[in-house]
Amino acid sequence: MPVQSSSRTVLAEWFREHGTPLTTLDPEQPLDDLEGLREIVGDARVVAVGEGAHFVEEFSRARQRVLRFLAERCGFTVFAMEFGFSEAFPLDRWLRGEGDDGDLVNVSRAATEWGAADLLHWLRHHNRTSAHPLRFAGIDVPEAGGALRPALEPVADYLREVDPDALRLVDTALEVSDRFLRGCGSGAAAGRRGRASRKPSRTS
Structure with a gap:
């Protein structure tokens, strides 16, 4: 065989x-x-x-x-x-x-x-x-874990210039992310806390 x-x-x-x-x-x-x-x-x-x-x-x-x-x-x-x-x-x-x-x-x-x-x-x-x-x-996954703020703040900067009315959608996502992370006891939500639309506009 x-x-x-x-x-x-x-x-x-x-x-x-x-x-x-x-x-x-x-x-x-x-x-x-x-x-x-x-x-x-x-x-x-x-x-x-x-x-x-x-x-x-x-x-x-x-x-x-x-x-x-x-x-x-x-x-x-x-x-x-x-x-x-x-x-x-x-x-x-x-x-x-x-x-x-x-x-x-x-x-x-x-x-x-x-x-x-x-x-x-x-x-x-x-x-x-x-x-x-x-x-x-x-x-x-970002080093910030589940935090969306580091990823969404550049989106907010862009929308602030091209479509300010859409900022409320980013605000909502950031609020949900921060609330979730606070509930989990994560420090990843730390950082800039203000609503995205409240950040001063850029000047040329």
Whole structure:
């Protein structure tokens, strides 16, 4: 009776048949070895890139090369990752040219602590030189926990200029959020307490 191949052997054979060897993990090197991704991506508007474990340098370097390929050769314009929704706003502004190159640690200490400094500096450089800059978005729970205020106050600032009548909707959402957090005993509701519509208008 023939010996059946183990699942590990079957998986290895599948990789040999379908895989494409990478010539390097260096994010600065040419991207020709990633051209096989173009057929996989096709006309997709969203591409998800995962990793087997956090804080593994090889995964991070490979991901940066894939991001470069998607931005430079496939025309993608938004980079969304596991990062606080509210905290992404100032980081996105920095990546699009606000402030100085050395300001990253002040803009987002968390991003530097989990080893994303090289990637983010590359993004800033890419946005400075590319005709198709990348926006940055956080798709995780903000550091403020369930507080909506850090996310909604920029919305209130925008509405104050373009549609003041809509501010009452933001006011309602903020009141519900603050009331919920106070009921949970959370300190995340701390901060600016005034109604959004009571904040003085900006002057030019």
